[in-house]
Amino acid sequence: MGKRKIGMYGGKFLPVHMGHVYAMIKASTMVEELHVIVSYDEEYEKKHYFHHSPMAPIPYKMRLRWWKQITKDLPHVHVHAIYEPQTGQFSDWELGAERIKEVIGKPIDTVFSSEDAYGEYFAKLYPDAEHVIIDSARKAYPISATKIRAEGALAHWGMLPKAVQPYFVKKVVVVGTESCGKSTLVKNLATLFNTAHVEEWGRTYYERLGTYETLESDFPDIAFEHQYQIKEQLKKANKLLFIDTEALVTQFFSIAYEGKTQPVLHEIAKLQQFDLWLFLEPDVDWVDDGTRIFGEKQVRQTNNSILKSLLEEAGIHTISISGNYEKRLEKAVEEVNKLLGINGL
Numbered sequence: 001m002g003k004r005k006i007g008m009y010g011g012k013f014l015p016v017h018m019g020h021v022y023a024m025i026k027a028s029t030m031v032e033e034l035h036v037i038v039s040y041d042e043e044y045e046k047k048h049y050f051h052h053s054p055m056a057p058i059p060y061k062m063r064l065r066w067w068k069q070i071t072k073d074l075p076h077v078h079v080h081a082i083y084e085p086q087t088g089q090f091s092d093w094e095l096g097a098e099r100i101k102e103v104i105g106k107p108i109d110t111v112f113s114s115e116d117a118y119g120e121y122f123a124k125l126y127p128d129a130e131h132v133i134i135d136s137a138r139k140a141y142p143i144s145a146t147k148i149r150a151e152g153a154l155a156h157w158g159m160l161p162k163a164v165q166p167y168f169v170k171k172v173v174v175v176g177t178e179s180c181g182k183s184t185l186v187k188n189l190a191t192l193f194n195t196a197h198v199e200e201w202g203r204t205y206y207e208r209l210g211t212y213e214t215l216e217s218d219f220p221d222i223a224f225e226h227q228y229q230i231k232e233q234l235k236k237a238n239k240l241l242f243i244d245t246e247a248l249v250t251q252f253f254s255i256a257y258e259g260k261t262q263p264v265l266h267e268i269a270k271l272q273q274f275d276l277w278l279f280l281e282p283d284v285d286w287v288d289d290g291t292r293i294f295g296e297k298q299v300r301q302t303n304n305s306i307l308k309s310l311l312e313e314a315g316i317h318t319i320s321i322s323g324n325y326e327k328r329l330e331k332a333v334e335e336v337n338k339l340l341g342i343n344g345l
Helices: 018-028 042-048 060-070 090-104 116-125 145-151 154-159 182-192 201-209 218-234 247-258 263-271 297-313 325-340
Strands: 004-011 031-040 077-083 110-113 130-133 170-175 196-198 240-244 276-280 319-321
Touching: 004 018, 004 090, 018 031, 018 110, 018 154, 031 060, 031 090, 060 077, 077 090, 090 116, 110 116, 116 130, 145 154, 170 182, 170 325, 182 196, 182 240, 182 276, 182 325, 196 218, 201 218, 218 240, 218 247, 218 263, 247 263, 247 297, 276 297, 276 325, 319 325
Parallel strands: 004 031, 004 110, 031 077, 110 130, 170 240, 170 276, 196 240, 276 319
Antiparallel strands: none
């Protein structure tokens, strides 16, 4: 038998996992063109797929992006999204099939799935196509999207493609004023949890300039670059990403050094999404590293209050951490373990 011409592999992919990728790769070797179809009805999904799930609903555009990332080096694989309303009737399948045929625009001779039960439906919807079942027993990758939704993405980390993992990384940000141990704690946590971290970009910014003389325009630049570094390190993260400072801390430094609140920094802060905020109190010794200027005790307390006010005004809940460096690390590890839902490191 000659190679099949046009194949279709579809699903909701909530989320995409390695079993899906395995089926797609296998299917791609059997046809001249493979069309991956992401079907969606986000309101239905929210109510019926994520109602009791620890995961939040996944936008269809994200699922579309995942597949396009995964297939970007396969020129004969094409990815589409179609809206397929879910009412529980066979007419849903019929409408979906019509839209699939429209977006592919060519006769479909092969329909791929991992479900034997779909055979009856596909025989009616695609009478001229062969139904090819790939790994229905899930031997290659013993996982299902249902199981991932029920138990959480972190519990099945190895079953998530590299393109998908960053979406589910838990982001832990460490904030505080000058010389309260943020950088050290972030690095230690990243080492302990075997993952990536993002350094405070302000220091790197001025080191590259060769001067710590500040300008008002520096702070948005620092915040934008910091956001970029977060996106880059998410690609390398292992379930967790630890982040040193963020846009509201940068706003605090704009106030401290330039005496100005910058609206753009508040707008950047609105776009941030962190899973855990650790706030370091300034009760460790201030260290003069040649760049710091706010070492007097009363100034440190005033600055601490200003930063707390910025965070409170933004509606951000933080976990306060104080004490010596040993106690800070212990408390931080305890809070991260709570985030992961485990009892100990």
